[in-house]
Amino acid sequence: MGEAVVITSGKGGVGKTTSTANIGLALALMGKRVCLVDADIGLRNLDVVLGLENRILFDVVDVAQGECRLEQALIQDKRVDRLSLLPASQTKDKSALTPDVMRKIVGDVKVQFEFVLIDCPAGIEQGFRVAVAGADRAIIVATPEHAAVRDADRVIGLLQGERVQDTKLVINRVRPSMMRQGDMLEIEEVVSILAVDLLGVIPDDEAVIRGGNHGEPVVLTQGSKAGQAYRNIARRILGEPVPLMPLEENGGGWIGRLRRLMGFGR
Amino acid sequence: MAQRERREEPRKSPVTIKGVRDHLVFYLDDACAFGDILLDLDEKLNGAQARLLSGAQMDVSIHTGSRDLSDWERDAVRRAVSRTGNLLVREFVSDSGRQTVKYEPRLVYGPVRAGQVVVHPGDLVVIGDVNPGALVVAEGDVYVLGALRGVAHAGSQGDREAVIAAADFRPSQIRIADIISEPPVDRMPGVVYFEYAYIDGDGVRVDKLWTLHGRRPRRGAEVRGTGGERKGIGDARGPADLL
Structure with a gap:
């Protein structure tokens, strides 16, 4: 029996789908059987980011409504056969699923896979409640901006209400130079406000955009810092104590403080 | 039936x-x-x-x-x-x-997160932070043993003597009784004091917490006695028990 992790943020456009694809792929590359579930019904994206758009026959709503069996809807990744995708529906909307149905589907998927990553839609309404219904844990994605942090904070509160207690934080699209100049919220401050464990920091990287457009998640790109950061997150999920990597060559004093936040390098 | x-x-x-x-x-x-x-x-x-x-x-x-x-x-x-x-x-x-009915002070464990609201008909103590987008309301005082970044309302039923205090005082808005105030902009960077906001005339002012009792001597009890008599402080339930 695997575990289900919902990847959520409240705010849109902070990198939930990209993070789901990359963390999932990284876990699969490390030998885990992983299924990605796209819960963003009506705004199907995860298949595009993974480059699997052309293989879709059935989707999660078909499974929910009994149009097909779960196995028929699962799409195996073309690069790593341990990775599968359960795509969202493009034609239906978010009212097509209920939390109970989702809990059942995720439960069935968990039997076959070691990790089930659920890509949550933006917002905190029905779509959010459906996406978190079957989750054992949560990963919050936030960018170092006040708006994203506030929405993440709201979502953490709601997750506690939904009895998802184990919540970890990924800070995405970090630009060290802007942080140094005080134009971007510092990592330390984000962690201090949200008061949850930090799972990783992803630097802002053009390779992420390039990868997303070519259906090649950035973890596959050697030499990309964002790719390395996602691989590190996967290793931390598997329990390895990986220290945060320096985001700049001359990595300033804040990296040391960061490591202390995570309990490394004392 | x-x-x-x-x-x-x-x-x-x-x-x-x-x-x-x-x-x-x-x-x-x-x-x-x-x-x-x-x-x-x-x-x-x-x-x-x-x-x-x-x-x-x-x-x-x-x-x-x-x-x-x-x-x-x-x-x-x-x-x-x-x-x-x-x-x-x-x-x-x-x-x-x-x-x-007089309500006892209430302890709440934080963080109080965005979108969450805590209301209490007496004094309110938050152990932890009050985050941006959160709201804490008390008919008495509000004390935050952490950072106050959200909105706090003290004396919500009209008590103009009520105060709002925080270990790290940077609220997005404070309300005491019927007075609404934005936080002072000219904050000194560096050392953080335990501060509180109170009504002075028609406006809200902020001062360091240790000045509170001098400003409001009738409320609460002072710790009296010499050093030796304070041994039992760990067992005391409130300042009154120390007398």
């Missing part, structure tokens, strides 16, 4: 609820056993008709007729009513007089 049975019964029920202008009055029958009152109260507040009483915040006055409740009994009634979440016992009225 239930209604017909009640109509046939000549005795009035142990608890009768009436709406009076802006609040509710609970009449507790002084002729029946206190246990029956609690049972009926539970039925009225949580039973089939409980939905009639849910919704907006509402003050409750408890009338006990010729019966004077003991402290324990008052507590039981208050707890039963406050479990609804929106009803609040304000006073107990009997033939021998009227007693206003």
Whole structure:
């Protein structure tokens, strides 16, 4: 029996789908059987980011409504056969699923896979409640901006209400130079406000955009810092104590403080 | 069915609820056993008709007729009513007089997150942060043992002596009684003091916490005695116990 992790943020456009694809792929590359579930019904994206758009026959709503069996809807990744995708529906909307149905589907998927990553839609309404219904844990994605942090904070509160207690934080699209100049919220401050464990920091990287457009998640790109950061997150999920990597060559004093936040390098 | 049975019964029920202008009055029958009152109260507040009483915040006055409740009994009634979440016992009225309810300080463990609201009819202490987008409201003082980044309202029923204090004082907005204020912009960077906001004239000011008692000497008790007498401080429940 695997575990289900919902990847959520409240705010849109902070990198939930990209993070789901990359963390999932990284876990699969490390030998885990992983299924990605796209819960963003009506705004199907995860298949595009993974480059699997052309293989879709059935989707999660078909499974929910009994149009097909779960196995028929699962799409195996073309690069790593341990990775599968359960795509969202493009034609239906978010009212097509209920939390109970989702809990059942995720439960069935968990039997076959070691990790089930659920890509949550933006917002905190029905779509959010459906996406978190079957989750054992949560990963919050936030960018170092006040708006994203506030929405993440709201979502953490709601997750506690939904009895998802184990919540970890990924800070995405970090630009060290802007942080140094005080134009971007510092990592330390984000962690201090949200008061949850930090799972990783992803630097802002053009390779992420390039990868997303070519259906090649950035973890596959050697030499990309964002790719390395996602691989590190996967290793931390598997329990390895990986220290945060320096985001700049001359990595300033804040990296040391960061490591202390995570309990490394004392 | 239930209604017909009640109509046939000549005795009035142990608890009768009436709406009076802006609040509710609970009449507790002084002729029946206190246990029956609690049972009926539970039925009225949580039973089939409980939905009639849910919704907006509402003050409750408890009338006990010729019966004077003991402290324990008052507590039981208050707890039963406050479990609804929106009803609040304000006073107990009997033939021998009227007693206003004073609420103990409440401890809340933070962080109080965006979108969350904490309301308390007495002093409120938050152990942890109050985040941006969160709201804490107290009829007495608000003390935040952490960073206050959200909105705090002290003296929400009009107490202009109430204060808002925080270990790291940087609220997005503060309200004391009927005065609303944005936080001071000219904050000194560097050292963080435990600070509090209070009403001075028509405006809100911020000062360091240790000046609070000098400014408001009638409220609360001071720690007196010499050093030796303070040994028992770990067991004390409040400043009053130290006297």
